[in-house]
Amino acid sequence: MIVPTVVDVAVGLVLDGDRILVSQRKKEAHLGLKWEFPGGKPEAGETHEQALVREFREEVNLDVQVHSLFHECSFEYPERHVRLRFFLCRCRQPEQVRALEVLAVRWVPLHSLPALDFPAANGPVIEKLMDAHMAGF
Ligand SMILES: Nc1nc2c([nH]c(=O)n2[C@H]2C[C@H](O)[C@@H](COP(=O)(O)OP(=O)(O)OP(=O)(O)O)O2)c(=O)[nH]1
Ligand SMILES: [Mg+2]
Numbered sequence: 001m002i003v004p005t006v007v008d009v010a011v012g013l014v015l016d017g018d019r020i021l022v023s024q025r026k027k028e029a030h031l032g033l034k035w036e037f038p039g040g041k042p043e044a045g046e047t048h049e050q051a052l053v054r055e056f057r058e059e060v061n062l063d064v065q066v067h068s069l070f071h072e073c074s075f076e077y078p079e080r081h082v083r084l085r086f087f088l089c090r091c092r093q094p095e096q097v098r099a100l101e102v103l104a105v106r107w108v109p110l111h112s113l114p115a116l117d118f119p120a121a122n123g124p125v126i127e128k129l130m131d132a133h134m135a136g137f
Contacts, residue, residue, distance in 0.1 A: 006074070007082045010048035011039035012056060013129065014064055014089045020110050020129070021094075023060055023102040030079060035116040037086065038062075038102070048085055056089075060105045061098040064089040071128055075121035086125050 014021040014037075023038050025031055038059045042051035049066040056064045071086040099105045108116070110133045113126050 005081070007041060007080055009039060009041055009082055009084045010051045010055070011037045011084055011086045012052045012064060012066070012089045013037055013070060013086055013125075014056075014062070014091055015110075016091065016094045016107060018109055018111075018133075019094075019107040020113070021060070021062070021097065022106055022108055022113075022116060023099065024104040026101075026103050031077075031119045033103070033117075034119050036119060036122070038105075048087065052087060052089065059101045061100055062091050062096050063093065064091045070132075071125045073121060073124060075119075077120070082121060084121055084125075 012021075021038065022035050025034050025036055027033055038056055039052060040055040040059070042048055046054070052066050053064060056062045067088045067090065069085060070088045072084065074081065074083045094107060097105050097107070110129065113130065118126065
């Protein structure tokens with residue numbers, strides 16, 4: 001029997017007032033050109049929180065503080081099965097952001113998320129974020 005591997009991913013939801021940080025995946029990456037929340041796969045021995053701190057520095061030049069787990073989901077793309085854990089994060093210097101390992105990075109108002117082209121797995125977390133935002137978090 002072939003047991004498909006699940007790719008474990010830590011994803012950061014960094015809020016700054018009414019804005020949230022989004023980045024665009026490089027053209028050649030899996031789900032290339034889609035918008036996403038920065039993050040990636042934990043390395044051996046790393047917790048999800050440690051992986052997020054590292055990924056934010058590497059991908060978008062930002063120092064973040066990881067707060068709490070907001071949402072978890074699994075999704076089967078034709079090419080791979082992912083398990084995504086989304087953490088609420090904060091940062092002290094939002095102006096530090098630079099697109100390092102991503103095509104573009106932007107602070108966008110939360111209400112504009114549904115207009116961006118995100119991967120299919122992100123639908124439920126975006127809906128939950130909008131609801132939480134309306135309710136004042
Ligand atoms: N970071 C991130 N990945 C997402 C989101 N939604 C979603 O389906 N994914 C998928 C795309 C990828 O298959 C996987 C994340 O892997 P990745 O390619 O970003 O991993 P990584 O940063 O460690 O990159 P690499 O070292 O393998 O190049 O999760 C999201 O909002 N953020
Ligand atoms: Mg990544």
